[in-house]
């Protein structure tokens with residue numbers, strides 16, 4: 001057994017940058033990281049590292065206008081070569097260290113993660129990870145649903161717990177326009193039903209609401225998913241990436257969305273289940289189920305943001321709106337030990353100070369940011 005030291009911020013009120021102290025992580029050798037961590041790893045705003053979102057590919061079979069507009073991601077766009085992507089073994093190694101640093105929830109994203117060949121093998125490898133107390137990790141995946149009907153059973157068998165499916169409209173013409181694809185809504189709905197059937201439940205359905213484009217679909221979507229057992233979540237349109245030409249005028253706030261649904265169905269708030277839960281939860285008073293509101297524009301939740309993001313080629317990003325990541329692939333591929341990896345990842349997290357959504361304004365909107373299609377939502 002060997003020991004590695006990493007930096008832990010001083011208690012609240014101290015100058016985190018100047019006054020760090022060393023604390024121990026005990027690690028063993030090059031394989032799966034089996035050491036223990038003294039207390040959670042906290043960032044400069046005292047937020048613990050709890051969630052890891054892993055993007056497994058920068059490719060997608062949709063060209064959603066807010067995420068991957070065809071003018072930018074056209075036929076001649078060069079996606080990452082396979083050799084530059086982290087292998088399943090490399091991803092699992094990073095995840096294993098992240099679990100020792102406090103991660104308890106892992107979400108696979110993309111691009112479209114189901115496009116990555118044999119993704120169920122990665123799911124099985126991640127499902128085998130255990131927290132220091134022996135508990136499994138909450139393992140989920142976000143997908144556009146096109147391949148879900150075919151793959152849901154294999155994903156469930158591999159150990160996936162739940163899925164979140166993106167669906168912005170029920171109307172086929174509008175859906176095709178927004179996703180810039182030929183995929184029909186019924187294909188996505190079949191994926192959602194199959195996921196529910198095999199037990200990847202409750203299935204969450206994410207609808208990005210863009211005022212003047214698909215806000216007329218709010219009530220039809222709510223009506224469709226009532227009594228389904230699936231949880232429909234409405235997401236305020238955000239200024240993700242640098243290619244979607246975001247405009248504040250296109251944001252319909254969570255409060256306005258709630259009001260629209262409230263004209264048809266009575267709702268009441270539900271208490272959140274854990275720190276860092278991104279969606280405000282509401283239930284239908286008549287027992288027809290739940291909805292969620294993700295209000296990152298009108299009510300930012302950076303104060304509780306416990307998410308780190310790993311890009312397909314091994315960069316760690318500390319915020320969805322970051323403009324740069326921290327390379328850890330080099331360490332992975334050049335003989336770095338698990339202790340070194342833990343040291344690097346903990347060090348990156350501990351100086352994290354991101355709170356983009358709390359600062360959002362004209363100036364921030366114009367900043368260069370990473371694309372959501374590459375890092376996941």
Ligand code: SF4
Pocket residue numbers: 296301302303305306307318319320321354355356357358
């Ligand atoms: S803006 Fe960044 S820090 Fe704030 S909640 Fe979103 S990802 Fe987290």
